[in-house]
Amino acid sequence: xxxxxxxxxxxxxxxxxxxxxxxxxxxxxxxxxxxxxxxxxxxxxxxxxxxxxxxxxxxxxxxxxxxxxxxxxxxxxxxxxxxxxxxxxxxxxxxxxxxxxxxxxxxxxxxxxxxxxxxxxxxxxxxxxxxxxxxx
Numbered sequence: 676x677x678x679x680x681x682x683x684x685x686x687x688x689x690x691x692x693x694x695x696x697x698x699x700x701x702x703x704x705x706x707x708x709x710x711x712x713x714x715x716x717x718x719x720x721x722x723x724x725x726x727x728x729x730x731x732x733x734x735x736x737x738x739x740x741x742x743x744x745x746x747x748x749x750x751x752x753x754x755x756x757x758x759x760x761x762x763x764x765x766x767x768x769x770x771x772x773x774x775x776x777x778x779x780x781x782x783x784x785x786x787x788x789x790x791x792x793x794x795x796x797x798x799x800x801x802x803x804x805x806x807x808x809x810x811x
Contacts, residue, residue, distance in 0.1 A: 677707040679776040686749040705776035710769040717767040723756035725777045732773030
């Protein structure tokens, strides 16, 4: 099964400060996922145990049935699932055919625990999400 390139992962802000060795190690833990246009990738209110990095295609994001954003190549989503086991906060649907890579939370937690700088990046990402949510 194909793995993401370290270059793709480096474009994700969460991973941008990792050294090449860590990027290569992390890339090995991802698994390729393909979605057809119209497929639901994440469902608001359902459990989420996977983080995704998009290689190609576009996804739409809805919160409470309202379109709030799109996700394209190089973007990532599902980081909240990496922190806790709460239900998904949005529905993400493939707007086109999508090639992405998924990382399960049980793999990511020990990776972050060994790299405190990554935990800080997760905190910053959560603060950004909170600011957006509060502005609505």
